[in-house]
Amino acid sequence: MNYTKKMLRDDALKGKTIVVTGGGSGLGKAMTTYFLELGANVVITSRNIEKLQAVKTELEAQTGGNVLPVQCDVRHYDQVEAMLKASVDAFGTVDVLLNNAAGNFISPTERLSANAFDTVIDIVLKGTKNCTLAFGKYWIEKKETEKVVLNIVTTYAWTGSAYVVPSATAKAGVLAMTRSLAVEWAKYGMRFNAIAPGPFPTKGAWDRLLPGDLKEKFDFSKKVPLKRVGEHQELANLAAYLVSDFSAYVNGEVITIDGGEWLKGAGQMNMLEEVPAEMWDMLEKMIRSKKNK
Numbered sequence: 001m002n003y004t005k006k007m008l009r010d011d012a013l014k015g016k017t018i019v020v021t022g023g024g025s026g027l028g029k030a031m032t033t034y035f036l037e038l039g040a041n042v043v044i045t046s047r048n049i050e051k052l053q054a055v056k057t058e059l060e061a062q063t064g065g066n067v068l069p070v071q072c073d074v075r076h077y078d079q080v081e082a083m084l085k086a087s088v089d090a091f092g093t094v095d096v097l098l099n100n101a102a103g104n105f106i107s108p109t110e111r112l113s114a115n116a117f118d119t120v121i122d123i124v125l126k127g128t129k130n131c132t133l134a135f136g137k138y139w140i141e142k143k144e145t146e147k148v149v150l151n152i153v154t155t156y157a158w159t160g161s162a163y164v165v166p167s168a169t170a171k172a173g174v175l176a177m178t179r180s181l182a183v184e185w186a187k188y189g190m191r192f193n194a195i196a197p198g199p200f201p202t203k204g205a206w207d208r209l210l211p212g213d214l215k216e217k218f219d220f221s222k223k224v225p226l227k228r229v230g231e232h233q234e235l236a237n238l239a240a241y242l243v244s245d246f247s248a249y250v251n252g253e254v255i256t257i258d259g260g261e262w263l264k265g266a267g268q269m270n271m272l273e274e275v276p277a278e279m280w281d282m283l284e285k286m287i288r289s290k291k292n293k
């Protein structure tokens with residue numbers, strides 16, 4: 001056994017219907033694949049219906065599960081309502097909303113137009129709000145319980161980060177929404193949690209965060225105490241647990257899965273990682289020699 005293996009029992013999500021926004025690529029596709037393997041029906045949504053249809057064909061053949069592709073730009077509330085209706089028409093109800101869709105790119109903030117800033121905020125924060133509000137209202141009105149919302153954020157949702165300011169601003173808002181509704185809507189039988197992934201290579205993220213030779217210059221694995229980037233299956237394992245009934249008492253939590261990356265950047269003396277082992281004898285001697293002086 002290791003972290004690239006599948007974690008939950010085969011029927012862990014049997015009978016559940018899960019909506020994954022941005023489910024046609026990257027981490028959304030990886031989580032969708034595992035949910036299907038665990039017996040769920042999955043609705044995948046994004047702006048590009050041809051891509052979603054190709055993924056449906058691929059994943060149904062690979063897993064034997066049911067995939068419904070629905071075109072939906074999460075920035076538009078009417079499209080989100082139509083996507084919810086299509087999901088309910090196909091599967092009777094929805095049990096889990098996974099807010100995974102995102103937009104992001106690196107840029108000095110002063111180079112951004114107002115529309116560029118808005119575009120990222122609209123996909124990440126407004127899009128998550130649109131889906132959460134539409135699905136939450138529906139579940140409340142229908143008196144359906146045991147529902148789960150899982151939001152994908154980032155570790156800079158709480159630290160902030162230079163050069164991705166719209167994304168950091170929006171993800172911080174998503175984290176606040178997660179924790180707020182975990183309390184407010186628990187009475188309606190909903191749980192809200194978030195995952196904060198560290199670096200998990202995907203084409204969508206790498207093309208926009210590490211274009212050209214930045215990939216070689218800034219190797220993410222060197223920033224991680226565990227000295228590697230994430231494997232998609234280990235994120236899918238965590239997501240499957242959080243949307244399953246096994247996590248029934250987990251509510252309002254953000255789980256970081258980053259190999260210790262953000263803490264390495266945070267701890268004041270973490271730079272001592274650079275000190276070679278043979279230097280510690282000398283340093284210890286110097287410190288001890290100052291005793292009582």
Ligand code: HXC
Nearest residue numbers: 102103104105107112113115116119154198199204205208
């Ligand atoms: C400056 C830019 C820009 C850039 C776009 N714009 N790219 N400004 N630098 N590199 C500006 C445009 O000029 C325009 O402003 C505005 O942003 C909207 O751009 P459009 O191309 O019209 O928008 P749209 O087609 O809606 O595309 C949205 C997008 C795009 C966010 C710009 O990148 C996208 O579709 N992204 C989806 C996938 C994605 O981003 N995946 C990565 C998630 S990774 P003006 O003023 O000219 O109209 C992630 C990881 C976090 O979140 C942490 C990792 C460790």
Ligand code: NAP
Nearest residue numbers: 022025026027046047048073074101102199200202204205
């Ligand atoms: P990705 O493949 O680019 O995923 C983003 C998805 O969002 C795409 O499928 C895209 O599909 C969809 N999308 C974008 N704009 C949309 C809109 N307006 N309406 C509906 N769907 C839209 O990148 P990823 O790396 O897998 O990212 C997935 C999630 O993980 C994101 O929330 C991201 O912030 C988070 N994350 C990733 C990393 C990482 O290292 N990869 C680290 C931290 C957090 P279309 O283009 O077809 O619309």
